[in-house]
Amino acid sequence: MAQAAEAMARGEHGQQVEVRGRDEVGRLADAFNAMSTELETTDRVRRELVANVAHELRTPLAGLQAALENDIDGVQPLDAQALLAQVQRLGRLVEQLLDLSRLESDGVPLHMVDIPAAELLEQVRDEALLAAPGTARVEIAVEPAALRIRGDADRVHQVLANLAENALRHAAAHGEVVLAARSLHGAVELSVTDDGPGIPVDERERVFERFHRLDAARSAGGAGLGLAIARWIVELHGGAIRAEAAGARGCRMVVELPA
Known part of the structure; x- marks a missing residue:
């Protein structure tokens, strides 16, 4: 155990020791192995986080650098709109990382209020259509009509806005996205349904992992943080x-909140 501890102190995480009994030393060995496994997982997640952030930062920075070099060399004048888009992409990534950090450290106090469901979904619809314009139409369904949601208004709005923007990006041309809210078995169920390519069964849990993105069918080029943040909230x-699946094709994202 001392040798394994010294190896871990050198950064060799994942060390395991043999458990030879159920006495105090055996329980200590069990605890050591559990701690070692957790440290190894934490270290792996940290390395993946650094690699993913570096990857996400590289693309917009490369675009900015290329645009500036072309302008300096007289090859092509600066396109302010393109530069703004790259800076906005960087800003969104930084904001998402800060959001995720605050949420994981429980540093986000919730200001619980009663939220009119119909009013909330209408706001989400209007903002999503501005953020992800397309040909899909957006329908709203609330049951009962006077349904109210208990939660932090800004954070619940953030979750639904992310889901709605994703749905609009992936919806079929001239398709339909449905924002719904209903009272269900002592809870409030909020859902966003689209008729796009859907999410494979084996990916439906992984989409909520940090930086996880699907193939090109449902990838919109984001950082893969939006759904992770939504899950934390x-x-x-x-x-x-x-x-969930939405019929033969399409996706239904479901949020259940205590009534």
């Missing part, structure tokens, strides 16, 4: 979020 409310 929903769980802070004591709720759950999941992805």
Whole structure:
């Protein structure tokens, strides 16, 4: 155990020791192995985080550098709109990282209020159509009509806005996205349904992992943080979020919050 501890101190995580009994030393060995496994996982996640952030930063920075070099060399004048888009992409990534950090450290207090469901979904629809314009139409369904949601208004809005923008990006041309809210078995169920390519069964849980992105069919070029943040917010409310199939094709994202 001393040798394994010294190896871990040198950064060789994942060390395991043989458990030879159930006495105090055996329980200590079990605890050591559990700690070693957790440290190895934490170290792996940290390395993946650094690699993913570096990858996400590289593309917009490369675009900015190329545009500036072309302008300096007189090859092509600066395109302010293109530069702004790259800077906005960097800003979104930084904001998402800060958001995720605050959520994981429980540093986000929730200001619980009663939110009119119909009013919330209308706001989400209007903003999503501006952020992800397309040919799909957006329908709203609330049951009962006077349904109210108990939660932090800004954070619940953030979750639904992310889901709605994703749905609009992936919806079929001239298709339909449905934002719905209903009272269900002592809870409030919020859902966003699209008729796009859908999410494979084996990916429906992984889409909520940090930096996880699907193939080109449902990838919109984002950083892969939006759904991870949405899951943290929903769980802070004591709720759950999941992805389902919507008929033969399409996706239905479901959020359940305590009534």
